[in-house]
Amino acid sequence: MTDLIGERFGKLTVLEYIGNSQWKCRCDCGNITTATTTRLKRGEKTSCGCKIGGFQDLTGQRFGRLMVKKYAGKSRWICICDCGRETEAAANNLKNGHVTSCGCARGVGIVGQRFGKLTVLEQLDETHYMCRCDCGETCERNYGSLINGLTTTCSNCTKERRVKSTEKYFVEGTHLPQIKLDRKPPKTNKSGHIGVCWDKSRGKWMANIRFQGKRYNLGRFDHIQDAIDAREAAEKAIFGDFLTWYEDNKGK
16 A cells, blocks of 8 residues: 655645545645545545635645636636646536536537538637638637537628528518418417407407508407407408418519
């Protein structure tokens, strides 16, 4: 068995062997604690657990490829990665294993790779990368978003695509998918028919219709079928004529 007496592991100085692979150690804060040979050599225990600013002191402790260097404030720690790079991580992320490297262990391989219109240029920190979009713009993107396909363009291209998608379905101020006569009502609709609802204040069924940004009240009725009939008649008169006009004129 290797004699560890006098050796330092983080903030711990080994005092004596007490049996069963356990060593008595003195922490720099003055407290006495015990640790096994394995935990000392692996860097899993480097202090008695004393605190800095109310937080457990992680100085000298190892988390995956990271060795904690010093406290950075606000429960964050500056660490040195095995690759030599310095990074900062939250105490909770270190303890629960969410952060185990500066990002090199999982992300260095994506530099140069393409994700949609984005080409990864460089790694910025443990989770973020600088990318260039095909349009020429550069942007910062999260590793998870890139790998999972959630981000494939810069913000400008994303906005442009949304505008084009919206314009595709809007004609003369009318959103075509919203006026299809075979459209099913949403699950929250209790009447079972779009544009028909119960007016609790008056105890009647109310029918209405929207077209080109305006809402038209079609009346209130004692019976639900009368409200449905009024709505269907308005759909055929307004939507039907508009859809017929659109089909006759699209592409012209």
